[in-house]
Amino acid sequence: MSSSRPGLRLTACLLNISEARRKYIVENVAKAALLEKNGQKHHEVSVLNIFSDQDYNRSVITIAASVEELGNSILAACVEAFRSIDMEVQEGIHPCLGAVDLIPIYPLSGVRVEECGAVARSLAENLVERVPGCSVFLFGEADLPEKRSLVQRRKQLGWFTRRDFSALEPDLGVAPARRCGLTGIGASPYVMNCNVTIDSQDLALGQEIASAIRGSNVNGLKGVQTMAFPHEGKIEIACNVESFEEQEVKESSEDSRYMAYSVLGDHFYYTSPHYIEAQVKKLASDQGIGTIGRALIGFTPQECKDCAEHAIKEHIGEFWKIRGGVFM
Known part of the structure; x- marks a missing residue:
């Protein structure tokens, strides 16, 4: 017991x-x-x-x-x-x-x-x-x-x-x-670590993709901090996914960008790892490159x-x- x-x-x-x-x-x-x-x-x-x-x-x-x-x-x-x-x-x-x-x-x-x-x-x-x-x-x-x-x-x-x-x-x-x-x-x-690997050895391309999805970019993903690294012969887009409080964010079946959780009645949101992967995949595809997979390092909140x-x-x-x- x-x-x-x-x-x-x-x-x-x-x-x-x-x-x-x-x-x-x-x-x-x-x-x-x-x-x-x-x-x-x-x-x-x-x-x-x-x-x-x-x-x-x-x-x-x-x-x-x-x-x-x-x-x-x-x-x-x-x-x-x-x-x-x-x-x-x-x-x-x-x-x-x-x-x-x-x-x-x-x-x-x-x-x-x-x-x-x-x-x-x-x-x-x-x-x-x-x-x-x-x-x-x-x-x-x-x-x-x-x-x-x-x-x-x-x-x-x-x-x-x-x-x-x-x-x-x-x-x-x-x-x-x-x-x-x-x-x-x-x-x-809570901050998650989510990494997406692109099928390329081009670090400059990886850095370009990382910059495009970075939360500080006007069209980037909210709460996402990114860097690109050479990794196991490919390029990995490493993301820190920050939680944030946002009154305008509403959960709906039409918006799959954000996931929600709460602690002591405080509501937090974070950009979905699936959505991050989809955006990296789209940006890589625009350059004729594929992605190999997504790794969530640990857990969601x-x-x-x-x-x-x-x-x-x-x-x-x-x-x-x-x-x-x-x-x-």
């Missing part, structure tokens, strides 16, 4: 670490998230998913937990990651600044994004105190009072191109140590909530293993 308490207030973190080629390190980081200081397993924490990409040399570990447990769980995972990953020798085609590159925290149920921001700020303070050489920049609800977005902060820091840490100015911690690099910590409504509730209710800490290991 489950002993999970009623009314569990759930959050998720899609922990991005700069390692994928050494599977044992990635799994050690995931397992560290499940243990309390005394070595006992957290009852209200589950690792739902591990996605690792060899070319990117980057892994995304989806950790779900009660809001009370999430900060300690992420802290333990980060300590293990910093112990095992050295940015001085790290190689991969995906931009990154830190051994632990990104710690975004999202509300799933019973929690507002502002509370996730408080968890993120507390975690940032604990992390720079716990790990010598660790330094942090804040974004979203953790970045008070400005609440600058992750995209804004990355542009300011040169995340897309920089690998020299010496001139970076963190929000917390000392100047970044070369081994640790710089870590982004923040909170926002509703899927993440459902899996988290099940995993924690049933005390399944290593939930990713029942889904066949590393999966999308």
Whole structure:
């Protein structure tokens, strides 16, 4: 019989670490998230998913937990990651600044994004105190009072191109140590990762398609941030799909662009991964190119909530293993 308490207030973190080629390190980081200081397993924490990409040399570990447990769980995972990953020798085609590159925290149920921001700020303070050489920049609800977005902060820091840490100015911690690099910590409504591969090796074409669907483009897709990368001999259009609140958006059978979900009565929308794939396919087709497929890295917001509730209710800490290991 489950002993999970009623009314569990759930959050998720899609922990991005700069390692994928050494599977044992990635799994050690995931397992560290499940243990309390005394070595006992957290009852209200589950690792739902591990996605690792060899070319990117980057892994995304989806950790779900009660809001009370999430900060300690992420802290333990980060300590293990910093112990095992050295940015001085790290190689991969995906931009990154830190051994632990990104710690975004999202509300799933019973929690507002502002509370996730408080968890993120507390975690940032604990992390720079716990790990010598660790330094942090804040974004979203953790970045008070400005609440600058992750995209804004990355542009300011040169995340897309920089690998020299010496001139970076963190929000917390000392100047970044070369081994640790710089870590982004923040909170926002849920952000998905959705990638579409085009059947081409033409990076310029991929960048053109990425630019066309980017949300900042006048004709782009709302809430979609994009980059194009060489990947497994083809070009991958990598998309961060942000949730947004929009009064004008209405669900209807005629409009398949947006999906909806709610947290504590707040209604959010996001551009459908199917619609993103269709738009990339159309733009590629206009250039005589096909697409190979779409990869949703992890879960939609509703899927993440459902899996988290099940995993924690049933005390399944290593939930990713029942889904066949590393999966999308």
